[in-house]
Structures are given as C-alpha cells and as structure tokens.
Amino acid sequence: xxxxxxxxxxxxxxxxxxxxxxxxxxxxxxxxxxxxxxxxxxxxxxxxxxxxxxxxxxxxxxxxxxxxxxxxxxxxxxxxxxxxxxxxxxxxxxxxxxxxxxxxxxxxxxxxxxxxxxxxxxxxxxxxxxxxxxxxxxxxxxxxxxxxxxxxxxxxxxxxxxxxxxxxxxxxxxxxxxxxxxxxxxxxxxxxxxxxxxxxxxxxxxxxxxxxxxxxxxxxxxxxxxxxxxxxxxxxxxxxxxxxxxxxxxxxxxxxxxxxxxxxxxxxxxxxxxxxxxxxxxxxxxxxxxxxxxxxxxxxxxxxxxxxxxxxxxxxxxxxxxxxxxxxxxxxxxxxxxxxxxxxxxxxxxxxxxxxxxxxxxxxxxxxxxxxxxxxxxxxxxxxxxxxxxxxxxxxxxxxxxxxxxxxxxxxxxxxxxxxxxxxxxxxxxxxxxxxxxxxxxxxxxxxxxxxxxxxxxxxx
Numbered sequence: 001x002x003x004x005x006x007x008x009x010x011x012x013x014x015x016x017x018x019x020x021x022x023x024x025x026x027x028x029x030x031x032x033x034x035x036x037x038x039x040x041x042x043x044x045x046x047x048x049x050x051x052x053x054x055x056x057x058x059x060x061x062x063x064x065x066x067x068x069x070x071x072x073x074x075x076x077x078x079x080x081x082x083x084x085x086x087x088x089x090x091x092x093x094x095x096x097x098x099x100x101x102x103x104x105x106x107x108x109x110x111x112x113x114x115x116x117x118x119x120x121x122x123x124x125x126x127x128x129x130x131x132x133x134x135x136x137x138x139x140x141x142x143x144x145x146x147x148x149x150x151x152x153x154x155x156x157x158x159x160x161x162x163x164x165x166x167x168x169x170x171x172x173x174x175x176x177x178x179x180x181x182x183x184x185x186x187x188x189x190x191x192x193x194x195x196x197x198x199x200x201x202x203x204x205x206x207x208x209x210x211x212x213x214x215x216x217x218x219x220x221x222x223x224x225x226x227x228x229x230x231x232x233x234x235x236x237x238x239x240x241x242x243x244x245x246x247x248x249x250x251x252x253x254x255x256x257x258x259x260x261x262x263x264x265x266x267x268x269x270x271x272x273x274x275x276x277x278x279x280x281x282x283x284x285x286x287x288x289x290x291x292x293x294x295x296x297x298x299x300x301x302x303x304x305x306x307x308x309x310x311x312x313x314x315x316x317x318x319x320x321x322x323x324x325x326x327x328x329x330x331x332x333x334x335x336x337x338x339x340x341x342x343x344x345x346x347x348x349x350x351x352x353x354x355x356x357x358x359x360x361x362x363x364x365x366x367x368x369x370x371x372x373x374x375x376x377x378x379x380x381x382x383x384x385x386x387x388x389x390x391x392x393x394x395x396x397x398x399x400x401x402x403x404x405x406x407x408x409x410x411x412x413x414x415x416x417x418x419x420x421x422x423x424x425x426x427x428x429x430x431x432x433x434x435x436x437x438x439x440x441x442x443x444x445x446x447x448x449x450x451x452x453x454x455x456x457x458x459x460x461x
Contacts, residue, residue: 018159018233018234019158019345021159022159022236023163024236024248026167026235027242028249029167029311030228030318031245032170032253034227034312036170040221040256040285040308041305042283042286044260044284047214047218050210051211052199052210053270053273053274054195054196054199055192055193056192056197058214058261059261059262059265061214065215065222066250066251066254069250070247071412072415074405075386076225076386077243077247078389078405080232080238080242080246081239081242081402082392082400082403083232084232084235084239084242085326086232086234087323087326088227088231088322089102089229089230090106090327096387096392100448100449103327103444103447104381104448107441108377108441109320110323110324111443112361113377114316115358116361118317121309122147123140125306126139126140127140128306147310148317148358148362149359151313151317154314155314155318155351156341158344162314162318165311166311166314166315166318169307172307173304173307173308176301176304177308180260180293181256181260182263183293184267184292185262187267188266190266190267190268190270192266193270198210212425213425222257225249227316227320228245230319230322231319240402243403263288267291267292268284286301317351317354321346321350322350334353335455374437375426376426376434376435377437379423382419
C-alpha cells in the first residue's frame with residue numbers, strides 16, 4: 001500500500017529522464033524573466049530618438065515590436081507543441097535542414113552567445129548598485145562570478161528549484177515596475193502628442209525606414225521569447241502550455257513596455273525628455289520613479305533593476321544547457337553533456353562547463369565586442385527556425401500539430417520577411433562585425449564533423 005502511495009507521487013518524467021516540473025506560470029516566468037530586464041528603464045530613449053522624438057510614433061513602434069515578436073512566437077509555438085524536445089531551435093534546425101545547421105547554432109551559443117549573455121548580465125547586476133555602493137572593476141567581477149556559481153548551483157539541484165527562483169523573481173521585479181507605471185499614468189499631468197508623423201514630416205519611404213530603424217531598438221527589449229522551447233521536455237503538458245506561455249508572456253510584455261513608456265510621457269514634459277537624451281541621460285524610467293515616489297524612487301528602481309537582472313540571469317543559466325544536452329544526445333558533442341544527474345535529472349556537466357566559460361568571459365575586458373560578434377549569426381538562425389515552419393508543413397503534413405500558427409501562411413510569410421529585413425539592416429549597419437561573427441558558426445561546422453567522427457569511432461579489435 002505504501003509502495004503504491006509513493007509511486008502515485010512520483011514526478012512525471014519525459015522519455016529521456018527529464019522531470020516535468022515547469023508549470024504554465026513557470027513557462028511565462030522563463031520568457032518574461034529573460035525579456036523584462038533593466039532595459040525597460042532606458043530602451044525607450046533609443047526608440048524615441050529613432051522616432052525623431054515623436055511620442056505617437058514611438059508608442060506605435062512599441063506595439064509593432066510586440067506584434068513582430070508575437071508572430072515569431074506563434075511559429076515557435078507550433079514547432080514546440082509538435083516537437084516538445086529538449087534543445088528547442090537546435091532540434092528544429094537539425095530536422096528541417098541538416099544536423100550541421102543545428103549544431104552550428106548551438107555551438108555559437110555554447111562558445112559565445114549563451115555564455116556571453118550570462119557573463120554580460122552577471123556584470124550588469126553589481127553595476128545596478130553602483131550609484132549607491134561604488135565598486136571597483138575587480139569587485140564587480142568577483143560579484144558576477146559568485147552570482148554565476150550560485151545560480152548554477154541552484155539549477156544543478158533540479159529544474160524545480162531553478163523554476164521556483166524564476167517565478168519568485170518574476171513577481172518581485174514586475175511589482176515595482178507596475179507601481180511606477182500606475183502612478184505615472186494617474187499622477188502625470190502632461191499632455192501627449194498622439195500624432196504618429198514626426199515634426200520633420202518625412203516622405204512615405206522615409207517614414208517606413210524610420211519605423212524599421214526604431215522597431216529594431218524596441219526588439220532589443222523583446223529579446224528572449226525564443227528560449228522557452230529549449231526546456232520543452234520539462235514543461236507539463238507541453239502541447240498546450242508552450243503555445244499558451246508564449247502568447248501570454250509576449251502579449252503581457254507588449255502591454256507592459258507600451259504602458260510604461262506611456263507613463264513616462266505622462267510624467268515628463270517633452271522638452272525635458274529631449275534635453276535629457278541630448279545630455280546622455282537615457283534613464284527616463286528612473287527619473288519618472290523619482291518624480292512619482294520621491295526619495296524612495298531611487299531605491300525602488302535599484303530594487304527593480306536588480307531583481308530584473310537576477311531573474312534574467314537565472315533564466316539564461318536554466319535554458320541554455322538543454323541545447324548542449326540535445327547536441328550531445330545526438331552524438332555531435334561531448335558525451336558527458338548527454339548525461340543527466342542521477343538524482344536531480346539536470347544536465348549537470350553542461351551546466352558547470354557553461355559556468356566556467358561564462359566566468360572566463362567575465363574576466364575579459366572586451367566582453368561587449370565578443371557578444372556583438374554573434375548578434376548577426378543568432379538572428380540568422382532565428383530566421384531559419386521561423387522558415388522551418390514551411391518546411392515541416394510541406395514535408396511532414398501528417399505530423400501531429402496540437403497548435404498551428406494563426407493565419408498561416410500569410411502571417412508566417414510576413415514574419416519571415418520582417419526577420420530577413422532585420423538581417424539585411426544589421427548587415428548594412430555593421431557589415432564588418434556581422435561577417436566576422438560568422439567565424440564562430442563556421443568553426444562550429446568543423447567541430448560538427450570532428451564530433452561526428454570522434455563519437456562514432458569503432459573500438460579497435
């Protein structure tokens with residue numbers, strides 16, 4: 001009897017051994033936790049600047065950025081519900097094109113993109129306190145290293161603990177942001193110019209170019225919605241919860257970002273906003289907090305930024321190793337990465353190696369330059385992933401699709417064209433860095449063939 005009772009409380013596991021510990025709210029927290037970072041306090045300045053200080057146009061751009069992210073998210077929702085496997089985009093790229101394409105994407109993340117993001121976010125955490133507690137560069141790096149080790153340990157002992165931390169910090173960071181937002185909307189007395197046409201009255205072509213340029217800035221804030229699919233095997237009822245989590249999180253973030261910037265315009269006069277940006281003070285959200293909350297404003301902003309950064313860091317540490325696990329499971333990476341901890345059911349080796357690489361990047365001086373190198377290749381692989389929806393629809397029409405991207409094929413075509421346009425825009429704006437950034441996936445192509453040969457060697461007779 002006691003044995004049956006114990007079995008009834010056994011946590012559900014996937015076929016590969018992962019524990020399904022992530023709920024719908026946990027899925028929303030992973031996406032929102034990575035998307036909502038300290039950028040909410042300053043990215044609005046870049047969007048407004050690129051909109052030629054037109055409040056109406058900038059708000060329109062925030063909504064447009066959310067819609068683009070949502071359309072991309074719907075593609076990932078279809079792929080994730082149809083193939084709920086650890087690894088996310090690696091799985092889709094490998095099946096749609098070739099395993100080498102999936103490996104090149106995952107290798108870029110392992111060596112630089114994922115680890116670089118973790119290192120950059122970890123450094124940003126102590127810097128959020130710099131206005132209150134001055135720190136030397138050495139102290140900043142020590143704190144960043146300790147934070148990486150701490151959160152790696154949390155995620156090492158189980159996805160449940162990592163997901164719990166993500167849920168707690170999701171609520172903790174949204175609460176002060178909502179407080180500033182609501183007070184700004186209701187306390188602010190500034191009138192808003194809703195006209196989406198800038199004062200310069202550009203031509204139609206000029207306006208479209210301006211909108212595209214500003215939208216790229218807004219998409220920096222929305223970055224992160226592609227990461228949920230990586231932990232598909234650990235989500236409860238993934239065929240239902242992956243699409244729901246993506247839709248809820250992206251729509252929620254769109255409302256949050258748009259209304260937060262609307263609150264800024266309600267509190268700060270247009271002339272003052274222009275003067276702040278011209279003087280290099282881009283933290284408009286921080287100034288709003290100081291206006292509506294007085295002396296407590298700075299403390300609340302620091303708390304919001306710290307919790308936002310902490311949650312974003314935990315989310316990155318949680319999701320990235322699942323991609324490396326999937327690569328190893330297919331026989332294309334280090335065999336130890338394919339092993340789950342016998343007790344905690346986490347990709348332990350992949351987690352700790354990721355921590356080592358991230359710490360090494362923390363110690364480097366030109367971290368920003370390194371991570372910028374993978375921006376173009378990351379966008380390239382995201383574009384290929386969205387394009388894989390067409391390939392699977394045509395090649396595998398009988399595949400079970402619990403969720404289908406809304407408005408297919410029109411919405412998927414539009415999304416794909418937008419992402420291709422963003423690729424071209426990035427290549428034109430920074431061609432040298434973009435081309436150099438392709439060196440990493442090119443190295444991945446060589447490593448793919450090496451691991452394929454090495455892991456498939458026959459033992460000598």
